[in-house]
Amino acid sequence: MASLSEEVLLVVKKVRQRKQDGTLYLMAERIAWGPEGKDRFTVSHLYSDIRCQKISPDGKAKIQLQLVLHTGESTTFHFANESTALKDRDAAKELLQQLLPKFKKKANKELEEKNRMLQEDPVLFQLYKDLVVSQVISAEEFWANRLGGVNNAEPAPYNNKQEVGISGAFLADIRPQTDGCNGLRYNLTADIIESIFRTYPAVKQKYSENVPHNLTEKEFWTRFFQSHYFHRDRINTGSQDIFSECAKQDEKGLKSLVTQGVKNPLVDLLSLEDKTLDEGYGISKTLPSTSNAIKSVKESSNSAIIKRFNHHSAMVLAAGSRKGDVPNDQASETSSTDGNSRDSDLFQPPLKKVKLQEAIEYEDLQRENAPKTVALNLKKSDRYAHGPIPLQSQQYTTSQDIINSVNCIRQEMANYKPSLTRVLSSTTATSAVAALSPGGVLMQPVGQQSINQMVPTDIQGELKHLYIAAGELLRHFWSCFPVNTPFLEEKVTKMKTNLERFQMTKLRPFQEKIQRQYLSTNLTGHLEDMFQTAYGKFHIWQTRRMMRKT
Amino acid sequence: MASEDELNLLVIVVDVNPIWWGQQGQREPQFTLSKCLDAVMVMGNAHMAMTRTNKLAVIASHCQDSHFLYPSKSWKSGDSGGDEASSSRDGKYELLSVANNLIAEEIRSIMAKTEVTGNSTDTLLAGSLAKALCYIHRFSKELEVGQEMKSRILVIKAADDCALQYMNFMNVIFAAQKQNILIDACVLDSDSGLLQQACDITGGLYLKIPQKVALAQYLLWVFLPDSEQRSQLVLPPPAHVDYRAACFCHRNLIEIGYVCSVCLSIFCNFSPICTTCETAFKIQLPQMVKPKKKKLKQAA
Numbered sequence: 001m002a003s004l005s006e007e008v009l010l011v012v013k014k015v016r017q018r019k020q021d022g023t024l025y026l027m028a029e030r031i032a033w034g035p036e037g038k039d040r041f042t043v044s045h046l047y048s049d050i051r052c053q054k055i056s057p058d059g060k061a062k063i064q065l066q067l068v069l070h071t072g073e074s075t076t077f078h079f080a081n082e083s084t085a086l087k088d089r090d091a092a093k094e095l096l097q098q099l100l101p102k103f104k105k106k107a108n109k110e111l112e113e114k115n116r117m118l119q120e121d122p123v124l125f126q127l128y129k130d131l132v133v134s135q136v137i138s139a140e141e142f143w144a145n146r147l148g149g150v151n152n153a154e155p156a157p158y159n160n161k162q163e164v165g166i167s168g169a170f171l172a173d174i175r176p177q178t179d180g181c182n183g184l185r186y187n188l189t190a191d192i193i194e195s196i197f198r199t200y201p202a203v204k205q206k207y208s209e210n211v212p213h214n215l216t217e218k219e220f221w222t223r224f225f226q227s228h229y230f231h232r233d234r235i236n237t238g239s240q241d242i243f244s245e246c247a248k249q250d251e252k253g254l255k256s257l258v259t260q261g262v263k264n265p266l267v268d269l270l271s272l273e274d275k276t277l278d279e280g281y282g283i284s285k286t287l288p289s290t291s292n293a294i295k296s297v298k299e300s301s302n303s304a305i306i307k308r309f310n311h312h313s314a315m316v317l318a319a320g321s322r323k324g325d326v327p328n329d330q331a332s333e334t335s336s337t338d339g340n341s342r343d344s345d346l347f348q349p350p351l352k353k354v355k356l357q358e359a360i361e362y363e364d365l366q367r368e369n370a371p372k373t374v375a376l377n378l379k380k381s382d383r384y385a386h387g388p389i390p391l392q393s394q395q396y397t398t399s400q401d402i403i404n405s406v407n408c409i410r411q412e413m414a415n416y417k418p419s420l421t422r423v424l425s426s427t428t429a430t431s432a433v434a435a436l437s438p439g440g441v442l443m444q445p446v447g448q449q450s451i452n453q454m455v456p457t458d459i460q461g462e463l464k465h466l467y468i469a470a471g472e473l474l475r476h477f478w479s480c481f482p483v484n485t486p487f488l489e490e491k492v493t494k495m496k497t498n499l500e501r502f503q504m505t506k507l508r509p510f511q512e513k514i515q516r517q518y519l520s521t522n523l524t525g526h527l528e529d530m531f532q533t534a535y536g537k538f539h540i541w542q543t544r545r546m547m548r549k550t
Numbered sequence: 551m552a553s554e555d556e557l558n559l560l561v562i563v564v565d566v567n568p569i570w571w572g573q574q575g576q577r578e579p580q581f582t583l584s585k586c587l588d589a590v591m592v593m594g595n596a597h598m599a600m601t602r603t604n605k606l607a608v609i610a611s612h613c614q615d616s617h618f619l620y621p622s623k624s625w626k627s628g629d630s631g632g633d634e635a636s637s638s639r640d641g642k643y644e645l646l647s648v649a650n651n652l653i654a655e656e657i658r659s660i661m662a663k664t665e666v667t668g669n670s671t672d673t674l675l676a677g678s679l680a681k682a683l684c685y686i687h688r689f690s691k692e693l694e695v696g697q698e699m700k701s702r703i704l705v706i707k708a709a710d711d712c713a714l715q716y717m718n719f720m721n722v723i724f725a726a727q728k729q730n731i732l733i734d735a736c737v738l739d740s741d742s743g744l745l746q747q748a749c750d751i752t753g754g755l756y757l758k759i760p761q762k763v764a765l766a767q768y769l770l771w772v773f774l775p776d777s778e779q780r781s782q783l784v785l786p787p788p789a790h791v792d793y794r795a796a797c798f799c800h801r802n803l804i805e806i807g808y809v810c811s812v813c814l815s816i817f818c819n820f821s822p823i824c825t826t827c828e829t830a831f832k833i834q835l836p837q838m839v840k841p842k843k844k845k846l847k848q849a850a
Contacts, residue, residue, distance in 0.1 A: 379826060386716050388796045392711070404576075420595075
């Protein structure tokens with residue numbers, strides 16, 4: 001049934017499907033067909049389900065449109081309106097052509113995104129296995145918070161791939177090989193085709209117009225290579241050639257490029273012409289031409305080649321910088337290909353200044369603009385002197401004591417002579433050694449052995465996974481509070497059952513396992529505490545709800 | 551010629567606080583500063599005798615200043631004055647006898663010059679450690695090409711900690727950590743929290759010896775091996791260090807507290823104005839929810 005909110009893009013009457021008359025509706029997200037007289041749709045396909053569309057060739061009597069779905073089945077619509085059948089069919093086809101690509105990507109993108117996320121992050125993958133595969137929570141809840149970016153149109157944060165530029169020699173790389181007989185083989189790869197389309201948008205347009213209706217791809221490219229558009233002579237033949245328009249467009253574009261000139265005021269291209277000092281010192285401009293005709297042909301072919309080279313280079317540069325370019329970049333030197341000739345005189349003086357300043361000044365040598373900092377203003381700076389050290393009782397020494405001690409030590413050290421043979425007596429030495437031997441006074445292990453030395457690593461790993469999974473569940477649980485909507489109420493109860501289930505299926509076996517291994521340390525106490533807190537909260541909420549209802 | 555052996559530099563910082571040692575001399579006459587210095591000399595000799603490329607430096611940490619006992623500046627300037635010093639009377643390895651004589655001479659002169667005023671009765675340990683670090687740094691710059699050096703500092707501590715040196719001490723500790731210099735501590739009298747932290751942070755050994763008389767034995771057993779050899783030996787386990795900070799208002803050790811984000815001073819209670827830097831803070835209290843008036847359902 002058509003919902004009222006769906007936007008109907010196109011309605012075609014008198015469309016037969018399976019020998020029944022009816023009307024075809026194209027909507028925002030699906031295509032549907034309903035039989036004549038009834039107001040419900042018998043056939044309805046989402047655009048994302050449709051793999052491709054096919055049309056009957058022009059010559060046939062029946063004008064048909066076929067939709068092939070991803071599942072393999074196909075639906076055929078026969079446009080039966082005598083007068084406007086072809087037009088209708090073409091209109092439907094055009095619309096589908098625009099809509100299908102949009103939906104095709106969306107369906108796969110989500111799955112792709114999910115797979116990618118699971119593959120990239122092993123922790124996430126483990127969490128997914130623990131929770132979803134063992135059916136503790138459903139897959140939708142799991143992906144609820146994680147897939148924020150996929151349904152937006154922008155894949156930008158994940159596609160940080162750099163754009164590949166176009167090689168200037170892409171046409172030359174095609175390298176035709178002789179076929180044995182008089183023909184030439186051109187090897188076209190997808191890269192080359194893409195380069196051609198990016199550099200020459202006119203060709204791309206011709207391609208989309210003609211393929212797949214008038215010509216097959218192969219025919220298109222054969223024509224392309226045969227045309228003089230491709231070859232260097234570029235002598236315009238008759239208008240049979242579909243590329244003669246392209247040639248004319250290119251001529252126009254080139255002329256506009258030349259008139260536009262270079263925007264950098266410090267670069268004067270015109271002064272680079274060949275200048276002659278005198279006869280014999282360079283190229284003389286006026287040469288008596290013996291045979292004008294031949295000369296002119298040769299000259300014109302030379303100038304044609306040079307023109308082609310220049311144009312080709314300009315197009316390659318423009319295509320490479322087209323996507324990242326700021327449209328109003330005054331300082332850029334690449335010329336635009338759409339032939340806009342801006343009035344560069346207006347921009348001349350400030351541009352020159354900018355260029356000169358760039359040449360004179362060095363960023364490194366400028367004064368550093370460090371961010372302004374606020375000075376620390378302390379009222380009691382003596383606190384820093386002792387720092388966070390607890391107060392210790394100082395021994396009080398009277399000044400008399402001090403004087404006595406100093407005198408004492410001075411006397412002693414005045415006659416100090418090292419007597420290194422009587423430093424240590426054997427008894428003291430042995431008692432010291434005893435204290436330092438294992439089991440001695442100094443060798444008692446201080447404090448407990450840390451837990452991570454007592455617990456085997458695989459148990460540690462399992463505990464870690466348990467914590468991650470429990471954390472995820474508890475996060476879902478606690479995010480439901482405060483419970484405002486009925487959806488949250490449902491979710492809260494569901495999460496509580498999930499928590500209980502998790503405790504049963506995962507936590508208890510783990511506890512039993514470590515008990516069996518005689519590990520006396522309490523590894524799961526904290527987890528249990530967390531669960532109990534959650535249950536307690538749920539209980540409180542439930543009782544409050546009961547009280548409110550009564 | 552560049553030697554391929556790794557240089558091992560040991561810097562011994564001896565606490566020669568005259569007040570403490572004077573009192574110690576009266577308390578226990580069998581262990582005085584002389585005995586302590588003898589033990590230090592034995593340790594130094596042993597260290598230098600282990601490998602030819604081992605180097606030694608001894609710094610005396612006094613109340614007034616820190617003084618290099620060995621190597622001393624006067625030694626290098628001219629051998630004529632050092633004739634007496636260099637001739638060893640018992641056939642000892644010359645380097646060792648020179649070192650011993652120098653140390654004895656220096657400590658005698660330091661003690662003779664001691665004048666203690668009432669207010670400076672604390673050992674300048676942070677300063678001595680800083681001097682040790684500088685010496686190590688200078689030494690490492692004078693190495694030949696291709697020579698590597700490993701260094702450590704051994705602190706023999708007698709008197710109590712001085713809380714005012716906290717900042718400098720911590721700076722020294724972190725500098726040593728950055729330079730991979732171990733700080734070992736042999737404590738004679740009372741435990742020192744600062745040295746415990748120093749040993750923990752830099753990876754050295756902290757030991758409070760039960761018998762001062764057997765100082766030489768402890769030094770040779772525990773502190774003579776360098777860090778590589780220590781991993782092969784069974785030595786006293788590291789002590790548990792109490793890293794709890796004390797709050798600035800009461801100087802009590804606390805585990806959870808409040809820290810001012812401007813001056814980083816630690817408090818045990820929240821106060822809206824930090825007393826050190828007078829910054830005002832607001833803390834968000836949980837919202838007070840007004841109880842809603844509920845309409846009571848009329849009993850049918």
